[in-house]
Amino acid sequence: MATPTNTASRFSGSAGTPLRRRLGPTGPRRPVPRRRTTLTPYLFLLVPVALLAVFTYVPVLNMFGYSVTSWNGLSPSKEFVGVDNYVEIATRPELFEVLRVSLYYVGASVLQIALALYFATVLSFNVRFRNLFKGIIFFPYLINGVAIAMVFLYFFQPGGTLDSALRAFGLGDLSQQWLGDPDVINYSLAGTSIWRYLGLNFVLFLGAIQSIPAQLYEAAEIDGANRWHQFRHLILPGIRPIVGLSFILAISGSLSVFEIPYIMTGGANGSETFVIQTVDMAFKYYKVGLASAMAVVLLLIILLLTWIQRRVVPDEKVNLS
Amino acid sequence: MRKYGIAGAALALVLAATTGCGGGDDGSGTDGAVTGEITVLTQRTDIVDTVFQDYKKTFEAKYPGTTVTFEAITDYEGEVRIRMNTKEYGDVLPIPNSVTADLLPSFFEPLGSVSELEQKYRFVRTEQRFEDKVYGLAITGNAQGFVYNKKVWQQAGVTTPPKTPEEFLGALAAIKEKTDAIPLYTNYKDKWPLGQWEGNRGGISGDPDAAITLAKDDTPWAPGKEHHVMDSLLFDAVQRGLTEPDPTTTNWEQSKGMLGTGKVATMMLGSWSIVQMQDAASDKADIGYLPFPTQVDGTFHSVIAGDYKNGINVNSKNKATARAWVDWFADESNYAVDQGGVSPVTSQAMPSTLADLTAAGTEFIELNPAPKGEEGLAEKIGNAAEIALYDGTYRQRIVDAARGAKNETKEQIFAELNKKWAETRSKVQ
Numbered sequence: 001m002a003t004p005t006n007t008a009s010r011f012s013g014s015a016g017t018p019l020r021r022r023l024g025p026t027g028p029r030r031p032v033p034r035r036r037t038t039l040t041p042y043l044f045l046l047v048p049v050a051l052l053a054v055f056t057y058v059p060v061l062n063m064f065g066y067s068v069t070s071w072n073g074l075s076p077s078k079e080f081v082g083v084d085n086y087v088e089i090a091t092r093p094e095l096f097e098v099l100r101v102s103l104y105y106v107g108a109s110v111l112q113i114a115l116a117l118y119f120a121t122v123l124s125f126n127v128r129f130r131n132l133f134k135g136i137i138f139f140p141y142l143i144n145g146v147a148i149a150m151v152f153l154y155f156f157q158p159g160g161t162l163d164s165a166l167r168a169f170g171l172g173d174l175s176q177q178w179l180g181d182p183d184v185i186n187y188s189l190a191g192t193s194i195w196r197y198l199g200l201n202f203v204l205f206l207g208a209i210q211s212i213p214a215q216l217y218e219a220a221e222i223d224g225a226n227r228w229h230q231f232r233h234l235i236l237p238g239i240r241p242i243v244g245l246s247f248i249l250a251i252s253g254s255l256s257v258f259e260i261p262y263i264m265t266g267g268a269n270g271s272e273t274f275v276i277q278t279v280d281m282a283f284k285y286y287k288v289g290l291a292s293a294m295a296v297v298l299l300l301i302i303l304l305l306t307w308i309q310r311r312v313v314p315d316e317k318v319n320l321s
Numbered sequence: 322m323r324k325y326g327i328a329g330a331a332l333a334l335v336l337a338a339t340t341g342c343g344g345g346d347d348g349s350g351t352d353g354a355v356t357g358e359i360t361v362l363t364q365r366t367d368i369v370d371t372v373f374q375d376y377k378k379t380f381e382a383k384y385p386g387t388t389v390t391f392e393a394i395t396d397y398e399g400e401v402r403i404r405m406n407t408k409e410y411g412d413v414l415p416i417p418n419s420v421t422a423d424l425l426p427s428f429f430e431p432l433g434s435v436s437e438l439e440q441k442y443r444f445v446r447t448e449q450r451f452e453d454k455v456y457g458l459a460i461t462g463n464a465q466g467f468v469y470n471k472k473v474w475q476q477a478g479v480t481t482p483p484k485t486p487e488e489f490l491g492a493l494a495a496i497k498e499k500t501d502a503i504p505l506y507t508n509y510k511d512k513w514p515l516g517q518w519e520g521n522r523g524g525i526s527g528d529p530d531a532a533i534t535l536a537k538d539d540t541p542w543a544p545g546k547e548h549h550v551m552d553s554l555l556f557d558a559v560q561r562g563l564t565e566p567d568p569t570t571t572n573w574e575q576s577k578g579m580l581g582t583g584k585v586a587t588m589m590l591g592s593w594s595i596v597q598m599q600d601a602a603s604d605k606a607d608i609g610y611l612p613f614p615t616q617v618d619g620t621f622h623s624v625i626a627g628d629y630k631n632g633i634n635v636n637s638k639n640k641a642t643a644r645a646w647v648d649w650f651a652d653e654s655n656y657a658v659d660q661g662g663v664s665p666v667t668s669q670a671m672p673s674t675l676a677d678l679t680a681a682g683t684e685f686i687e688l689n690p691a692p693k694g695e696e697g698l699a700e701k702i703g704n705a706a707e708i709a710l711y712d713g714t715y716r717q718r719i720v721d722a723a724r725g726a727k728n729e730t731k732e733q734i735f736a737e738l739n740k741k742w743a744e745t746r747s748k749v750q
Binding site for chain 2: 075
């Protein structure tokens with residue numbers, strides 16, 4: 001690879017080392033300015049940490065609290081039942097059967113990441129109408145999930161948009177009950193989910209790709225590398241942490257799919273996911289205690305999978321030099 | 322979207338049969354001058370800015386010095402239940418159907434004793450009642466049956482209400498053969514319309530003790546029992562292809578127009594739906610109402626039950642005015658009549674929307690209150706067993722099996738439901 005410039009080496013070598021070390025030893029400081037420097041960051045942190053605590057940690061702690069009761073969501077008294085709810089979850093394998101549905105979404109997210117990577121790479125080069133395409137790909141992510149679910153409900157209706165489009169191309173024979181057939185429904189829903197979240201992956205990848213210094217491409221071209229070589233040896237290693245992060249988000253997202261299937265089918269016809277099941281448990285059967293325990297279990301599963309992923313693919317420093 | 326008393330006819334029965342154990346405040350809180358501001362919650366997002374504004378004017382004119390503010394909530398059941406964990410849930414509000422009888426005293430002000438109020442009002446004997454106190458007055462009441470398009474049924478040559486499920490299926494088959502209409506629309510996707518089938522409990526057997534019996538039964542889905550009858554009718558109709566081709570993409574708002582214009586012939590919905598269907602019809606006279614196709618001793622039966630009941634927030638700062646509103650709404654607002662429902666006031670006659678049922682010789686029954694300690698027991702068992710009778714989920718499964726999307730027979734489903742029910746019943750008491 002190309003020899004790194006001075007600037008590049010300074011940055012790659014110094015990232016993560018404390019500022020003061022890099023500047024070398026300094027003489028003894030007066031106490032007042034030092035205290036100010038140590039206090040200021042915490043003052044800035046106060047507001048976001050408070051928001052995080054109030055809106056995330058306190059509710060999660062509450063959830064842990066509910067999960068050891070048999071609360072029905074309304075009653076003023078919450079009866080403590082210890083680990084009964086967890087025992088019930090462990091002894092009811094059918095509660096985990098719905099995780100099978102998540103596999104469709106895992107498959108979909110692999111496809112989604114591959115597509116996003118492809119588009120991000122293509123559009124990072126000089127392509128005509130590049131900004132227009134960027135906009136088109138990112139746009140679905142900006143629409144709210146309810147609207148998307150409604151749009152796709154019409155899209156998949158018998159005689160709806162999809163069927164009409166197929167007929168227009170002479171593929172009318174392919175049309176079927178996209179949501180009515182239990183063998184097809186999860187593909188339809190996972191497809192909708194790809195359409196929606198592709199833009200997010202795409203933008204993350206594009207941003208990462210653009211942060212790769214331009215001179216590396218020039219050097220590669222001089223060395224005779226074609227586009228594929230550039231992708232394989234420059235771009236992919238350059239954005240590896242982002243790809244890794246995307247996979248972690250994809251797996252946890254697939255386990256906790258909710259919005260699209262809930263609005264489009266309500267979990268009917270074999271499209272029920274673990275989160276839909278949890279919501280039903282809390283707000284349909286009024287077993288808030290059991291539902292909280294299920295949410296805790298899902299949290300643990302996700303933490304475990306993330307941990308495994310991090311062990312398998314460790315987070316390495318990117319060094320393009 | 323779910324505008325009218327969706328939850329109405331059917332879900333109101335959730336709390337049917339309620340008396341119990343525990344204690345409440347005495348009713349002294351509602352005495353005092355009728356003046357000042359009150360906030361009224363309502364599920365009627367569709368008419369809160371029109372009809373309800375007239376109510377506000379009339380009420381404020383009758384009680385000078387009062388101000389009524391409305392808060393319309395779309396997902397009424399879901400939101401209000403959560404909000405009731407605070408003290409701020411309006412002064413007057415329709416009591417959510419999921420509030421069990423034993424919780425009523427913690428959240429609502431008692432309105433009076435049953436013996437006193439039953440002289441004047443319907444639906445106070447069994448619903449929203451705890452011990453001998455009444456906690457809510459119905460805004461309107463509903464009967465249960467099928468709403469249908471008369472013209473389509475006539476085209477198919479069916480002019481008298483079918484008397485047995487088999488006759489009913491025959492009529493649907495004739496509709497399929499002779500017209501272009503979908504004979505029976507399940508509204509599967511929106512789920513709650515499938516819960517409406519549960520409102521036939523009591524109507525099929527003609528037994529006012531149906532809910533009490535159900536809670537003592539280990540096999541509600543055994544042949545001949547009410548649940549077997551209604552769920553079999555649904556299963557058979559779907560299996561014979563007499564319902565919509567793709568149930569997963571149904572649409573409630575659209576379905577009203579489809580019934581009104583004759584694209585759909587029949588739907589199972591409470592009588593609250595009649596007015597909405599008429600509004601969506603090209604000719605109001607096309608919309609009719611059928612009793613459930615079973616007869617006991619040669620007579621159809623239909624259960625009438627209260628829709629939402631207005632209750633008073635126990636934490637309200639202006640209970641006197643709140644009480645005035647509850648009374649005024651039941652006695653003078655004319656809401657029930659305007660909505661084609663059964664008035665909560667005993668002295669008022671049955672509404673014209675139910676003329677079809679009356680003409681068919683249908684006997685209207687109100688369910689009896691359950692004995693002490695068994696209030697709402699059937700619902701408790703249903704929820705604990707994760708069947709949730711008034712929710713459409715388990716009937717979605719029946720539809721799925723009937724259309725061949727699930728590899729299960731009717732007998733297998735019923736056997737499993739029976740098993741779950743019996744197992745849970747032994748635990749819940």
